[in-house]
Amino acid sequence: MANRETVIDLASFQASLTVQDYKNIGATKAIVKISENTNYVNPYIRSLIDRSAGGGVNGFAFYHFGRFYNDSAAVAEANYFIANAKRYANVQPGTLLILDAEIKGMPTSSVIAFLQTLRNAGYHTGFYTYKFLLPEFNLEEIHKYADFFWLAAYPLGDQPGPRVPDFNYFPSANYVDCWQHTDNLLGYKVDGSITLTDNAVKLFNPSEVKVEAPKPTPAPSQNSSKYDSWTDDLGVKWFKESGKFTITVDEGIVLRWGATTNSSKIGVLPKGSVVKYDAFCHSGGYVWIRQPRENGQFGYLPTGEDRNGTRLNYWGKFTE
Template sequence: MTREIIVDVASYQSDLTVADYKSLGATKAIVKVTESTNYTNPYANREVNRAAEAGYTGFAFYHFGKFGGSVSQAVAEANYFIAQTKAKFNLAPGTLMILDAEETNQTTDAVIAFLDVVRKAGFHTGFYTYKYLLPQFNLEAIKPHMDFFWLADYPLANGAAADRNPDFNYFPSANYVDLWQYTDNLLGYKVDGSISVTDNALKLFNPSGAKVESKPVATPAPKPVTSQTTWTDDLGVKWTAEKGTFTLGSAINLRWGATTTSSLIATLPAGSEVNYDAWAKSGGYIWIRQPRGNGQFGYLVCRDSNGQAFGTFK
């Protein structure tokens, strides 16, 4: 199988730039969204947008559990996690949603209760913990309720910089591991770094490429990205909300940002229809923004500087 580096970020990595994400050499990112029932990461969208601009191809989201051994609190936290993540991102059914369980008072039944709420909502479920905490959980009991197991165990001392090639002589001996978090300081960027261990780990970052074990719920109507009619994104591009469909009159590049140097997603052929939710002026062109899964967006030019359209609108 192909091994890939995956990073995870929280609010304290909010200053990472597009260049930083490129330098980390990862392909996918896991973004913290919530903790308990009273905290939401205010920088989650920024982190997804910058990673996508750097060419990252998949995203998952995680919640830091604070429920201890309370099943009712675990259910409340799971519902909070789902609601807050939906409010920030256009989640596709089957998106990977992970529980971070790293407190010493958490119990197996509370973990299962959390995972079951997430799965019933139509998402893939992930369970994360440290190797030294495994004895407090019944992993065999949790296994039927999780689609993805992410285990942390650091061969190097906490804080020591690690490269993108972990020493598998130190791989944690545990069952079902899909992703091994082997450092909390990848390349000196103070970012947690993990490496995929199974093909399952990679497929789950693409909901269309992985099986949902329970019947998915109906996809809710996408929520507006912002209540404002205009806003400025992380690249300094000012956007105006507008919904419509653009039909390409010729082949046009779809990119991760509204600049001609932004990373390429695909070249769309003539006749393709693109649903968009906003437009902007950037680099001498008029651009439109295409909502994509997991809170990501694609961008393509639709007019030149003289207003000449490269296709038709409706």
């Protein structure tokens, strides 16, 4: 039997969920909405990823809500999806990117054009729709271009859905890798699905290149008691400070989307790079700084090692 894991679908509607909510939900995989049409990007991508990861999610995929009715529009939307997935979630080749097909009249040829564009860019491809819309598509043809098929079928109503679904309600269809069985998992107003195949689980866990932490350079400690502070959703205490940090270690430092070494990578900043920051924290054995970025996003950079809230060393120089 395939390993069955709980999957949640995260969009702006779930922006208020906390880390504790995710722990209560108990999902291990998440599919995060990136975009819709060619004029909308989910503004909560990073917080949805970071909070759900803090609550136990260990594998991610991403989706785009399609609004196209012809092949050229499908290609335009696919490219928009790819660009924003890279920009806001730092997706790498091999990541599972999914088309959410919920509108009537979407041609099968256009679905295929969308999926081909994703595949040509080096991504795994997925197709999602509802059981009642399935007859509008040629699933046999779409299956040739989709690595993953996600199908929704669930009872109507406001009742909370269980974590383990009633398989008597399972939709009869070919190739289903993941079944969305509720739109109100455990009463949290989040779509709940379950993996049905080993293929599904594998696609949520693409291999990643491991990056070694930079070697430390000895330097004095830092006293953080004089700064204004706050605690974020992950329970990390941040200290307000504005300044610049210049990297001095030869191998550079990895800039990430979160202040943990498990957070996804934005890139490796080489020696000599200057990072403007507005706050710092002690977390996971390192001292991190927070880099403001476009559209209210932040990058996070470790600047040295930490032990019990005391800085041990610096990997660069701080200036005002």
